[in-house]
Amino acid sequence: CNPMDLRRGSQAAVEAVIEFLQKNKKEITTSEEIAQVATISANGDKHIGDLLANAMEKVGKEGVITVKEGKTLEDELEVTEGMKFDRGFISPYFITNTKTGKVEFENPLILLSEKKISSIQDILPSLELSNQTRRPLLIIAEDVDGEALAACILNKLRGQVQVCAVKAPGFGDNRKNTLGDIAILSGGTVFTEELDIKPENATIEQLGSAGAVTITKEDTVLLNGEGSKDNLEARCEQIRSVIADVHTTEYEKEKLQERLAKLSGGVAVI
Structure with a gap:
């Protein structure tokens, strides 16, 4: 088997799979749909699924969800600035x-x-x-x-x-x-x-x-x-104004959106 033929065949297969997934994907938007996906990922544990959905609802799709060993017997959700x-x-x-x-x-x-x-x-x-x-x-x-x-x-x-x-x-x-x-x-x-x-x-x-x-x-x-919360909000507002500027390129907007998501x-x- 020619390695280059194998590589080209693999690339063609990947592209076909990606195209199929793009055509057949279903965007999930509601908290219930997120909970369903999270429950499957948590081996069918509905409690964990609901907890993850609640976390995502609070921080948004650009926010961060992290897991930390707790000091109580209960699973808890805490949203902090970070x-x-x-x-x-x-x-x-x-x-x-x-x-x-x-x-x-x-x-x-x-x-x-x-x-x-x-x-x-x-x-x-x-x-x-x-x-x-x-x-x-x-x-x-x-x-x-x-x-x-x-x-x-x-x-x-x-x-x-x-x-x-x-x-x-x-x-x-x-x-x-x-x-x-x-x-x-x-x-x-x-x-x-x-x-x-x-x-x-x-x-x-x-x-x-x-x-x-x-x-x-x-x-x-x-x-x-x-x-300072005031300084933080001013920084976010400054980033939003640069994003809205017509002279800002798409690449720059993407990087600015990432920064804004991390800050807010x-x-x-x-």
């Missing part, structure tokens, strides 16, 4: 829950940097603030490597500071804008060379805060950011 993005921890040494393979922080400080952090001097003030306040530290930057990453891992392994480093999501202007969104959500400042704001001079007022953070190898979820959709925690 954001999820597709970047996980840089090193598995940061994991705090070995059972789930996740980093789980309560009430962390958040350091946001537009540039790569390599020098220990860039993170020293934030590590000291984390230690003084006995609060975990989440670093979100273009990248964290070198002696800065080594210092974070060493502090974590010694139990001196709970810390985790995550690469900022996106690229170029999109990354810059997303960091700005996280800053608005968390009430922090993005350290940037453009404005001559350097992380080596970080103060507690410049660090963001969140009620909780969960980080896996693939993604990060911020819950209950402590930023919320997170449902089951």
Whole structure:
């Protein structure tokens, strides 16, 4: 069998299947239909299906639904303000829950940097603030490597500071804008060379805060950011106005819609 013929045949089959599915798909719009699909996915458990449908109704199709181990015997649904993005921890040494393979922080400080952090001097003030306040530290930057990453891992392994480093999501202007969104959500400042704001001079007022953070190898979820609700709404309104601008391209609109969904959709925690 010729491999190229096999490849072409497979591609033709895929295209035929996709075309068939597109023609025969049924859009589900009601809460009852969502509950039916969710119940099937939950092995016929109607209670879980209804819970998922309720969660989806509250956060919308662009919102985030996550599952967390509860402290009671009942299944509960809680909708909070938050954001999820597709970047996980840089090193598995940061994991705090070995059972789930996740980093789980309560009430962390958040350091946001537009540039790569390599020098220990860039993170020293934030590590000291984390230690003084006995609060975990989440670093979100273009990248964290070198002696800065080594210092974070060493502090974590010694139990001196709970810390985790995550690469900022996106690229170029999109990354810059997303960091700005996280800053608005968390009430922090993005350290940037453009404005001559350097992380080596970080103060507690410049660090963001969140009620909780969960980080896996693939993604990060911020819950209950402590930023101003007025600033958050103003940011959303600014994004909506750019989407409505006739000069905004379709690609730009798509990226803006994603940002708006992350900022306004919320997170449902089951």
